[in-house]
Amino acid sequence: MVRAVSDTHGEILAAAARQFTVSGYRGTSLQDIAREVGCSKATVLYHFANKEALLAELMAPAIGVLRDLDDRLTGQTGSAAQEVAAQGFVDLAVRFRREIAVLRGEFPELLCQPAFAHIQQISDRLRDALAGHSDRPGARIAALVLLAGISEACGEFTDIPDDELRSALLTLVRRAVEPVDAPLPQPPTTEDKDS
Amino acid sequence: MVRAVSDTHGEILAAAARQFTVSGYRGTSLQDIAREVGCSKATVLYHFANKEALLAELMAPAIGVLRDLDDRLTGQTGSAAQEVAAQGFVDLAVRFRREIAVLRGEFPELLCQPAFAHIQQISDRLRDALAGHSDRPGARIAALVLLAGISEACGEFTDIPDDELRSALLTLVRRAVEPVDAPLPQPPTTEDKDS
DNA sequence: TCAGGGTCTGACCGATCGGTCAGGCATGCT
DNA sequence: AGCATGCCTGACCGATCGGTCAGACCCTGA
Numbered sequence: 001m002v003r004a005v006s007d008t009h010g011e012i013l014a015a016a017a018r019q020f021t022v023s024g025y026r027g028t029s030l031q032d033i034a035r036e037v038g039c040s041k042a043t044v045l046y047h048f049a050n051k052e053a054l055l056a057e058l059m060a061p062a063i064g065v066l067r068d069l070d071d072r073l074t075g076q077t078g079s080a081a082q083e084v085a086a087q088g089f090v091d092l093a094v095r096f097r098r099e100i101a102v103l104r105g106e107f108p109e110l111l112c113q114p115a116f117a118h119i120q121q122i123s124d125r126l127r128d129a130l131a132g133h134s135d136r137p138g139a140r141i142a143a144l145v146l147l148a149g150i151s152e153a154c155g156e157f158t159d160i161p162d163d164e165l166r167s168a169l170l171t172l173v174r175r176a177v178e179p180v181d182a183p184l185p186q187p188p189t190t191e192d193k194d195s
Numbered sequence: 196m197v198r199a200v201s202d203t204h205g206e207i208l209a210a211a212a213r214q215f216t217v218s219g220y221r222g223t224s225l226q227d228i229a230r231e232v233g234c235s236k237a238t239v240l241y242h243f244a245n246k247e248a249l250l251a252e253l254m255a256p257a258i259g260v261l262r263d264l265d266d267r268l269t270g271q272t273g274s275a276a277q278e279v280a281a282q283g284f285v286d287l288a289v290r291f292r293r294e295i296a297v298l299r300g301e302f303p304e305l306l307c308q309p310a311f312a313h314i315q316q317i318s319d320r321l322r323d324a325l326a327g328h329s330d331r332p333g334a335r336i337a338a339l340v341l342l343a344g345i346s347e348a349c350g351e352f353t354d355i356p357d358d359e360l361r362s363a364l365l366t367l368v369r370r371a372v373e374p375v376d377a378p379l380p381q382p383p384t385t386e387d388k389d390s
Numbered sequence: 391t392c393a394g395g396g397t398c399t400g401a402c403c404g405a406t407c408g409g410t411c412a413g414g415c416a417t418g419c420t
Numbered sequence: 421a422g423c424a425t426g427c428c429t430g431a432c433c434g435a436t437c438g439g440t441c442a443g444a445c446c447c448t449g450a
Contacts, residue, residue: 008427024301026221029407040429045409047427106219137355138363144351145367149344156339160332168336176341176371203397224437235399240439242397396447403440410433419424 009047011037016054020102021155025055025110055102055110062096063119070122073129078180085129086173089147093154094166101155123147130173132180139178146173204242206232211249215297216350220250220305250297250305257291258314265317268324273375280324281368284342288349289361296350318342325368327375334373341368 015036019028030051034041048054069088076084093100103110111120131143150169157165210231214223225246229236243249264283271279288295298305306315326338345364352360 030409031406041408042410042430043428046429051408137359138366141348141352141355141360141363142367144348145341145344145364146371147344148347149340149342152343152347153336153339157336160336164332165336168333169340171333172337172340172371172373176367178367225439226436236438237400237440238398241399246438391450393450394448397445399442399444401441403438405437407436408434411431412429414429415427417425417427420422 008037008039008043012039012044012047012054013058017058017098017102020055020058021098025102025106056116058102059099059116062092062099063116065092065096066119066122070125073125076129078132081129082132082177082180083174085126086170086177089126089130090150090166090169090173093150094162094169097154097158100151103151130177132178134178134180136178139180142176142178146176203232203234203238207234207239207242207249208253212253212293212297215250215253216293220297220301251311253297254294254311257287257294258311260287260291261314261317265320268320271324273327276324277327277372277375278369280321281365281372284321284325285345285361285364285368288345289357289364292349292353295346298346325372327373329373329375331373334375337371337373341371 012033016028016033019032019036022028023032030041030044033054034044037044044054048057069085069092072084072088073081110116127140127143127147130147131139134140150173154165154169160168207228211223211228214227214231217223218227225236225239228249229239232239239249243252264280264287267279267283268276305311322335322338322342325342326334329335345368349360349364355363
């Protein structure tokens, strides 16, 4: 049973995506993936240097979009930053529901791996933007709850079409985010602290 | 080095709580816990039938409070249900930040274990109540995002005192939940497409 | 003094993990 | 025909996992 060239590579990737979504990264063994594809574990490791490389290739598109969003965030302040962060993250979360679901709860350990080195910093900046770069606890708490909640939840709405989920989430975020421009005790001089 | 009677039991429990919080349930080995306590792995398994029993004892108080909340929810409808669910869950999340953080992302697998059999149903009811028992996608999405986000996030605010965190979260939830009694755009005939 | 029970341990078990390696097999170029 | 290359595999590796077990140690009460 010979398959077309490089077909196996894609099959492994697809099987890994499914398994990771169901059982998480650590909960899925290379054996599980090989079994679903119908090849040997050695074959999986022939196509991918190791388990981490498999995850990295799976996540690459989502990470690329996250980087783009991070770029678009630079320079934005106040409610403008909140709106860019909200739209950008909701769109990302909806488009990459499955990929995000893979990381469910395994962020801390996974972020230690070199392939995901700066994700933590990007998501920190994202959270900061969604809080309107405010340091009030209410704003920061709301931002974190929303980011975490959307990441966690969007993978469960597989039955809802992209458009509907996106608009519902965006409505929710706009309603839930703590307004920062509006009737605020004017912060005097320093409102952004990073370079 | 002999320690007081039944002291070890509590030490193991405390060490397990710390390790689980940092590395998750599956990410923590009995060896890790034993090392932190300063005893052997066999000692851990002398005090607890198995790893699952350790987790169950750790979670028992939080689960009890969750059950109480579930009882208080029965019969409540509309915005009353939303308010009871919001107050109850926020309070629970704040009080048991650490315990909830343990389950980070491991809910699906952990819920299969007999000790946590009905947690899934309870949290489903809780979500339903927070959505005001509405079946509109917007309400259900908001409820899930908030519950997941709070569960995920509250463990990270270890520096914020209980009272402050509780009020901030409650404010957020009340702001974010989709109002269900209030001024609804009267749906003429077909505004929802699922059954 | 001795028996018995609570506490604790090292040694060990089978299972599973991610990963390595030599070699089989088909194909295509020279 | 001979050789190189790409793809794939079974057998194997060391490490680690949760869990078992026989026995050592200590305290207490008869």
